[in-house]
Amino acid sequence: MADSRSLVDCLAEHAWRRPDSVALVAGERRVTYRELAGMAAAARRRIARLGLHVDSAVGIHAAKTPETIALLTACLLAGRRFLVPSTELGTHTLGTLFERAGCVAVLSATPLERHVHEGWPPVTVVNCAAEDQVAQVVPGSRRGVSFMLTTSGSTGVPKIVPLGMSEVDRFTDWAVDRFGIEPGTRVLNYAPLNFDLCLLDVWATLKAGGTVVLVAPEKATNGRYLSDLLHEHEIELVQSVPMFFRLVADAADGDFPAVRQVILTGDAMPARLLPALPRLFPNARVTNVYGCTETNDSFLYDLPAHIDEDTALPIGRPLPGVDVLLVDGDGVVHDGPATGELLVHTPFQTEGYLGGPGQTEKFVRHQGIRYFRTGDLVSRDAGGTYTLMGRNDFQVKVRGTRVNLQEIEHVLLDHGRVLEAAVVGLPDELAGLRVHAVIRCDEPVSSLALREHCRLRLPRVAIPSAIHVVDSPLPTTSTGKVDRRAISSMLAHTGVKA
Amino acid sequence: MSDAIAIKRFIVAEFAPDARPEDIDDDYDLLANGVIDSLGLLRVVDWLSQRFDVAVDDVEISEDQFVSVAAMCRFVEQYATGRPVVAAQAQRGE
Incomplete structure (x- = not known):
């Protein structure tokens, strides 16, 4: 380079x-x-x-x-x-x-x-x-x-x-x-200033x-305001998480002909939102970009004119200078079509985490190159195009921010009165995903007090949108663990509102 | 009904079904504690503007004005123009 x-x-x-x-x-x-x-x-x-x-x-x-x-x-x-x-x-x-x-x-x-x-x-x-x-x-x-x-x-x-500084300059x-x-x-600029997207x-x-x-952060969920901004300033390039496009699609009367580049990033784009994009941005190239804070952007995919709603949106191919490994569950590196954990090396990546744990398991060397383990499961087709399959742990994304459901449970269980806790992410019409917690306590505790407890220990997006305090024991799996699937379907069927 | 009680009832009904209105301290931080998230904030502004007849389009609003019940009461004090509307709604038993 x-x-x-x-x-x-x-x-x-x-x-x-x-x-x-x-x-x-x-x-x-x-x-x-x-x-x-x-x-x-x-x-x-x-x-x-x-x-x-x-x-x-x-x-x-x-x-x-x-x-x-x-x-x-x-x-x-x-x-x-x-x-x-x-x-x-x-x-x-x-x-x-x-x-x-x-x-x-x-x-x-x-x-x-x-x-x-x-x-x-x-x-x-x-x-x-x-x-x-x-x-x-x-x-x-x-x-x-x-x-x-x-x-x-x-x-x-x-x-x-x-x-x-040189990684930032290169990126x-x-x-x-x-x-x-x-x-x-x-x-x-939609993201807060601490986001790598900036x-x-x-x-x-x-x-x-x-x-x-x-x-303006306080108006970031106001679709009318966002579409007015696009119009008024004749925005040419917009990069955002899917929620932005959802809000704009719902609020906009017409299209935005000045936009010539749309960058989708930070989250999987809901398929049913894709057809709205060419309508909203008739003159724009739409690019799906995949990256993480540790490596910055590493893959991109320019969407074709016609998008098939029934298949997942690919993350495409590695950027120039990016090295990729696909590693299966047995630690075997695969060439050609395969599915496995994605490891990447980019010209923009960090030297490693500072002053904390996690260094050795997340950064690994292979044939002299230092790779970052993304924790994302991807598949590669015969043509060399990659598609994100999801994560196989407790990570979910809430408005572009990675949230670990198990960690929220741990925080709740640290509260002296909480006996059992289950935290699940449920699809939400507008937010994409919302975090719900189901709690059983030994003495009555209000959700307001539990929120104070969470606020001191968790980022705001990880504070559950809804905290359900119940009296009966939570359902468990055959191995005695809290059954998140049963709890998710219970919450989905009772039609709780966040 | 006082503004504060009406607001607390609304918050409990919309965002904290397990709590009682009297559980919410006037200064409890509804935003930092995640009771109201950024999407919920839109519902709050919408409800306040209808209930207390505030022409929100004419008012410069910021998150700080809705951080607590006390802050919302100050917002209502400052901008509500249609107190009779509130009274009429209250009489209908809201």
Whole structure:
């Protein structure tokens, strides 16, 4: 692969060469490249005044605002590593993550309201207002770690995924070229800023000199708002989890002719939603992209004009530079048509998890190449096209976030009054999947108290949508384990509403 | 019926069928505790706007306004225009 361009060099160049073009749109606000560079330069100076050691990490509270993007840019410019965890994680969990990542401070562009930050490193609100009109953007080191993202699992404390600056540079280069992002290209950003998806829709767009239109998180499930955004800003590229397209399909009156590239990612696309896509986006190429935080994108599939609703949507073929292994249940590596666990190596992948367990079982070496075990079961056909078959453990996806049902059970069972707990994911008309918990207690406990218990230990998406407190013992299988299948069908038949 | 009780009854009926309205503290964080998720929030806004006659399209709304029963009461205080509608509904036994 050719030498990649540096993200921060590109940002500096845009601020110099096209200062008045719009970098960010947030509600009524338009932030030009000059303004973004000025904000980032000011934030960088203010962070420098904190006197933190140059190699030490910081945590970022990533509320979705232009100021936060300026703050992240400031860290990139300074070559400082930074942890961007989900703002939805529990206070205790965040404290543990900041500690594991070695964060000496937590920076936020906005005051942290109604947030307990007990046990966190000191929190500093960094004023990201530009200090002057002329932005001096001098990029710092390109080496070493930049973003530290977290896995989206609910498996205890998420794992920390450090990404080297050169991996980010390579990925953003690939994305810019593959999806034709250019100066002025208007790209919708749906995901929260801590999601790996932002490396494409925010950072690759800024690298190319495009315009990022930020979806306000509090309106992210409002289909009318989303379709208005697509129209008003004549969005050309949109990347999102299936729920977005569902919401837009339900709310939109007409089509979106300006969109020329649709990227489906983060979750399996419901087949019955596929026919809506050519209707909504008549001029768009639709691409299914498969990836995970540890490796970033690794497969893609351009959908043909006619989509067969009865077959699963393939994830397609590996991206250039991606190595793949298919390993069956006996650990045998297969060539040709086969089904097995997918292992991938990408040019964008992490060096490994930081400061926590899970290293050895998830990253394995084969013939000198370091692979990541995705835990996904895939099949490969004779033509070399791959299709995702699902996961054979307790992982489910709730709105694009991987959630482990067994871990939620463990958290509930940690509550002193809970005798039995079963957690299942049930299909939901709008959300795709919702988490339900069935609980038996030795003394009456309200679901409100159980929720408090969960909130301190789980990310928000993993807090069950519905908690059913029952009096009788839960059904069990012949081996004495809680019978999730029986419980799922019981819940499905009683027609509970979340 | 006070606004707070009406709101608590609605929340219990829609989102927490096992709880009693009086179990919900006015300041209980309904969002962080996952009682109301982002999709549920749409139902809450919809219900509040109908029940208390708030023209939500004319109001700049944010998640913080619905974080607790107390916050929703403040929202209603601030934006409700049609108190008579509420009274009429209450008389019909809602």
